[in-house]
Amino acid sequence: MTLVTLLLLAAALIGIGFYGALSQQSFVMLMMGLELILNGVMLAAVAFWALSGAGAPEGQLLTIVVMAVMAIEMAMGFALVVAVFRTKQADVTEGITELKH
Amino acid sequence: MDYPLTVDIAFLLLAILAVVSGWRVFCTDSMVRASFFLLVSFIAVGVIMILLAAEYLGVAMFFMMAVEMMVMATFMVMFMMNPAGLNPMMMVHQHKFSIAAGVVIFVLLAGVALLAEFPTNPLPADLDPVTSLGNELLGDSMLIFESAGIVLLTTMIGVVVLSSHRGRYGGAHEGSMPPGLVPGGDPAGMPKEDEEEGGGHHHCH
Numbered sequence: 440m441t442l443v444t445l446l447l448l449a450a451a452l453i454g455i456g457f458y459g460a461l462s463q464q465s466f467v468m469l470m471m472g473l474e475l476i477l478n479g480v481m482l483a484a485v486a487f488w489a490l491s492g493a494g495a496p497e498g499q500l501l502t503i504v505v506m507a508v509m510a511i512e513m514a515m516g517f518a519l520v521v522a523v524f525r526t527k528q529a530d531v532t533e534g535i536t537e538l539k540h
Numbered sequence: 541m542d543y544p545l546t547v548d549i550a551f552l553l554l555a556i557l558a559v560v561s562g563w564r565v566f567c568t569d570s571m572v573r574a575s576f577f578l579l580v581s582f583i584a585v586g587v588i589m590i591l592l593a594a595e596y597l598g599v600a601m602f603f604m605m606a607v608e609m610m611v612m613a614t615f616m617v618m619f620m621m622n623p624a625g626l627n628p629m630m631m632v633h634q635h636k637f638s639i640a641a642g643v644v645i646f647v648l649l650a651g652v653a654l655l656a657e658f659p660t661n662p663l664p665a666d667l668d669p670v671t672s673l674g675n676e677l678l679g680d681s682m683l684i685f686e687s688a689g690i691v692l693l694t695t696m697i698g699v700v701v702l703s704s705h706r707g708r709y710g711g712a713h714e715g716s717m718p719p720g721l722v723p724g725g726d727p728a729g730m731p732k733e734d735e736e737e738g739g740g741h742h743h744c745h
Contacts, residue, residue, distance in 0.1 A: 440543050440551040440591065442660075446653030448555045448588075450646050452562055452581070458642030459566045464631040467615055468571065471578050475562050481601075482585050489592040493661035496676035499669065500684065502597050503677070506604060507688040511695045513608055517615055518702035530619050531631065 445486035452479030464531040466523070470516045477509045547591055554591075558584035567630075571616040579609035593663055596670045 452475055459472025481502050488498025520530070529535050543551075561580040568574050586601035632638070663669070677685045720726055 440548050440588075442658055443653050444551070444555070445588070445592075447650055448558065450649035450653060451559050452585070453649060454642040454646030455559070455562045455566070457645045458638045461641055462632040462635055462638030463566065464633055465571070467612065467619070468566070468574065468631070471565055471574065471612070474578060475565070475581065478558075478562075478582055478585055481597075482588065485589050485592055485594045485597060487658075489594065489663055491658045491661055494663040494667045494669065494672065496672045497681065499594060499597060499673040500676055500681050502594070503600075503673075504684065504688055506597075506600065507692060510604070510608070511691065513611070514695050514699045515702075517611070518699040520615070520619065521703040524619060533633070 442486055442490040445490070446483055449479040449483035449486065452476070452482065464533060466516070466520045466530060466532065469532065470513065473512055473516075474509060477505055477512070481505050543591075551588060551591060554584040554588050557581075558588070572613045575609045575612040575616060578612070579605055582609075593669050596673055 456472045456475030456477075456479065459475060460469055461472070463469045463472060484498060484502045484505065488494065488502070492498045523529055523535060527534055558581045561577045561584070565574045565577045565581070568577060582601060582605040586598040586605070588598075589601060590598035
């Protein structure tokens with residue numbers, strides 16, 4: 440368990456999350472991709488804190504902030520899914536193409 | 541910092557578990573199962589955090605993700621087709637581009653991890669991570685911590701506003717119209733239509 444292997448794992452999680460966020464049609468699956476990206480970000484932050492930052496407490500604080508971002512993303516995402524479903528009966532991204540203009 | 545061999549083996553297994561379950565999220569037929577795969581991936585990362593001595597963050601990850609994935613599974617059952625995975629499912633668009641983008645992101649980040657020179661400053665032996673985090677949260681960085689709390693409160697209000705299907709006087713998408721003072725009567729607090737047309741002298745637009 441070195442900094443490089445931890446960062447490689449974080450990079451893999453971010454890459455998979457990127458793939459999911461770009462490829463999935465369903466809103467909830469898309470949000471799962473975003474969650475995986477944040478998962479990788481948190482792992483990288485903790486790895487830097489533990490192995491490169493000499494245990495500076497700001498490293499853990501950054502992870503807490505990312506956790507709050509994750510909770511906000513989940514809550515707002517689900518609220519938007521509910522709002523879109525109620526008005527358009529849509530649960531896939533193709534259902535709301537009118538929002539482009 | 542050198543970790544004992546058992547920690548290295550545990551890290552390897554957890555890393556494989558995190559990546560494989562993260563990948564399975566997007567290729568399982570059942571959306572509920574997908575949310576549980578995501579939970580497994582998060583728990584593996586949480587255990588790795590505990591191995592790195594960030595005990596508070598690792599355990600907070602367990603609690604948060606357990607609840608979050610339950611909510612996610614509930615939403616899957618409520619909204620999505622094929623939640624139980626009884627039919628094969630592959631709901632993707634721009635698939636090749638997404639795979640390429642994911643691989644490019646991984647290669648770029650892995651390049652940074654492999655090629656950059658990061659300083660090696662392991663944790664001091666006498667550091668208590670939980671105490672130092674607590675002192676930071678309620679000390680120097682209290683404003684940041686409190687701001688996160690305020691933003692979460694704002695999110696709660698915004699979520700209620702967005703997901704509430706009716707306003708004070710009826711459906712949110714129909715516009716507001718106060719109810720009548722008597723059943724079936726005219727809307728309260730509003731001038732009658734003919735009054736408004738006939739007597740245009742006492743109000744200006």
